[in-house]
Amino acid sequence: MPKPFPVEFRRDVVAVARLNNQSLAQVARDYGISEATVHNWLKKADIEDGVKPGVSKAESDALRDAKKRIRTLEQENEILRRAAAYFARFSGPK
Secondary structure (H helix, E strand, O other): OOOOOOHHHHHHHHHHHHOOOOOHHHHHHHHOOOHHHHHHHHHHHHHHOOOOOOOOHHHHHHHHHHHHHHHHHHHHHHHHHHHHHHHHHHOOOO
């Protein structure tokens, strides 16, 4: 898999593409990337800037972290539930 382009490079390409002086194809040729890449970067930039509805990178990261934390808590809860059941077997009346 190729190394991703630096964030600064992406911002520059998006800024030039938004000027509408050139077509996306021309911007892509000037920067040596594909037209689809420019289109995808523009779409992501519109979402990040709030121009179009969608899930921003910050929201996506927060959601991923929350889901990871929920998974961890569910695993811990399951361990505690099993431990309680195990020890309950031995704590009966003697």
